[in-house]
Structures are given as C-alpha cells and as structure tokens.
Amino acid sequence: MARIDLHLHTRFSDGSLTPGEVVALAHQAGVTALAITDHDIVDGIPQAMEAAAKPGIEVIPGVELSSRFHERELHVLGYFFDWQDSTFRDHLAQQRRSRHVRNPQTIERLNALGLELSEEEVNAKAGSGSIGRPHVAQVLVDKGYVQDTREAFNRYLKEGAPAYVPRTLPDTRNVITWIRNAGGVPVLAHPAWTRCEGEPLYRLCACLKEAGLLGLEVFYSSHNRKQTSRYLELAKRLDLLVTGGSDFHGAANPTIQVGRGKGNLKVPDTLLEPLRQAASEICKETGRKSPNLLH
Numbered sequence: 317m318a319r320i321d322l323h324l325h326t327r328f329s330d331g332s333l334t335p336g337e338v339v340a341l342a343h344q345a346g347v348t349a350l351a352i353t354d355h356d357i358v359d360g361i362p363q364a365m366e367a368a369a370k371p372g373i374e375v376i377p378g379v380e381l382s383s384r385f386h387e388r389e390l391h392v393l394g395y396f397f398d399w400q401d402s403t404f405r406d407h408l409a410q411q412r413r414s415r416h417v418r419n420p421q422t423i424e425r426l427n428a429l430g431l432e433l434s435e436e437e438v439n440a441k442a443g444s445g446s447i448g449r450p451h452v453a454q455v456l457v458d459k460g461y462v463q464d465t466r467e468a469f470n471r472y473l474k475e476g477a478p479a480y481v482p483r484t485l486p487d488t489r490n491v492i493t494w495i496r497n498a499g500g501v502p503v504l505a506h507p508a509w510t511r512c513e514g515e516p517l518y519r520l521c522a523c524l525k526e527a528g529l530l531g532l533e534v535f536y537s538s539h540n541r542k543q544t545s546r547y548l549e550l551a552k553r554l555d556l557l558v559t560g561g562s563d564f565h566g567a568a569n570p571t572i573q574v575g576r577g578k579g580n581l582k583v584p585d586t587l588l589e590p591l592r593q594a595a596s597e598i599c600k601e602t603g604r605k606s607p608n609l610l611h
C-alpha cells in the first residue's frame with residue numbers, strides 16, 4: 317500500500333522550504349499524493365502542482381485555518397476546494413491581516429516590560445512569509461533576553477504570559493462553512509491538540525459534525541499508537557472520514573519528515589478516494605465542477 321501526506325507546510329507560511337523542495341522530499345519518501353496545507357494561504361499550490369507533474373505525484377488543494385470554538389483554538393484543514401474561488405481567498409486574506417494586527421501589540425507589551433525590540437527587527441526575521449510569534453521569539457533569543465525560543469514562549473509569549481495577545485479567530489463553524497462553500501472537505505486537524513479526550517472530545521466532534529465537519533486527522537506525527545486507535549474509533553463512531561499527514565515544517569521542526577513523520581507514520585493511500593468522493597458530493601450540492609475536473 318502506497319503512502320500519502322495530507323499535511324505539509326512551505327515557506328508560504330511557517331515552513332522553511334519551497335513547495336518544489338517539499339514535493340522532491342515527498343517523491344524521495346515514496347509519497348504518491350500530497351496536500352500543501354499552509355496557514356491561511358493557497359499560493360504554494362500551483363508551484364507544488366508544477367513540481368509534482370514530472371514524478372507523477374497528485375497534489376490535492378489544501379489549507380489550514382485557525383479558529384476558535386468555545387475558548388478552544390482548533391485548526392481546520394480543507395481539501396479538494398476550488399483554490400481559485402475568490403470568496404474563499406478573501407476569507408484567507410482577512411485571516412492573514414488579523415495576524416498583522418497582533419504583532420505590533422505583542423511588541424508593545426514586550427517594550428512595556430522593558431525588552432527593547434522593534435517591528436522592523438521582527439519583520440526582518442520573517443523574510444517574505446507570514447509573520448508570527450516564532451519570529452518575535454527568535455529576536456528575543458538574538459538579543460540575549462532568553463536562552464532559546466522555548467523560554468521566550470514560556471516567559472512572554474504563550475497564552476497567559478505577560479506579552480500574550482489573543483488573536484481574533486473566526487468561529488470554527490464559520491471556517492467549516494467557508495471550506496464547504498468553496499467545494500472543499502473540512503477536517504479537524506491533530507485532535508490531540510484539543511486537549512480533550514473521551515466523551516468531551518466525542519461531544520466536540522459531534523457538534524462540529526452538525527456544523528458540517530466531514531473528517532478527522534487520525535494519522536499524525538505526534539499521535540501515539542493508542543491515540544491513533546482512539547481517534548480511528550471516534551471517526552468510525554461519528555461516521556467521519558479519516559485523514560492523515562506529517563505537519564512537516566522543515567528546519568522549524570527537524571524531527572518530522574515528509575511522508576514519515578517521526579519515522580513510523582504511514583498514511584495509507586486508500587484514504588484518498590473516500591475524501592475525493594465526499595468532495596464530489598459537496599460539489600454537486602453547491603453546483604460546482606467535480607474536483608476531478610479542476611486544475
């Protein structure tokens with residue numbers, strides 16, 4: 317059985333490699349289909365498609381969106397949507413703008429705490445990609461205020477720390493609707509991040525399913541075997557599609573490899589057809605072209 321990887325980041329968000337470089341690594345790892353799921357942006361998709369044509373790897377349009385559901389930050393992955401849909405792209409642009417509003421406020425708070433750093437220094441760290449807390453953390457390390465980025469997060473930047481600025485996030489149910497309206501399949505990313513298990517997680521997923529959620533990211537680099545089998549069971553119980561991916565970021569997290577996660581990840585290619593089928597049904601509902609006819 318061949319392997320696929322439906323959760324990959326590139327330089328277009330917080331990954332360190334270009335889409336072409338990620339595709340090359342996927343090819344080396346024996347991946348037959350992949351999705352670039354950058355945060356709030358779809359601009360890496362055409363480059364990945366171009367690079368994947370020669371080795372014959374299928375590129376599925378993908379994205380990852382942050383959202384909030386009853387005080388919890390949840391990430392939603394979207395697959396097989398029309399990535400050129402202008403309404404969907406407007407939503408993404410709005411999400412990227414909300415990040416830009418947050419950074420100056422974080423810097424102001426750090427300045428008020430007596431740490432000297434400027435927006436220019438943070439922007440210089442980020443280059444051309446989307447700018448976020450990891451870049452602020454890096455500047456704090458460079459200036460010797462903290463030993464490493466972990467300390468920067470723990471002392472200043474994580475939720476509840478003195479320089480933490482909550483980001484305005486859309487309701488998860490809205491994000492699900494945006495993806496479906498663009499003809500895509502919404503999937504809850506890395507359920508371990510929800511920090512709930514058992515019945516509370518069941519109820520959370522059931523609520524989201526009612527709002528249109530169609531899948532659960534069961535196979536994931538940091539899920540252990542027990543978690544994987546529990547999430548598989550949960551997906552079965554709620555009749556949700558099963559997906560999986562590495563959440564590869566490149567240099568930002570060198571322990572995770574494309575297609576193989578921390579070494580023992582294998583997302584089977586048999587998960588792809590049910591996902592494609594679900595997208596076809598959404599396309600019928602919304603009067604769009606079938607995903608197989610896109611590109």
Ligand SMILES: [Zn+2]
Binds near residue numbers: 380505506
């Ligand atoms: Zn995520």
Ligand SMILES: [Zn+2]
Binds near residue numbers: 323325353380563
């Ligand atoms: Zn991710």
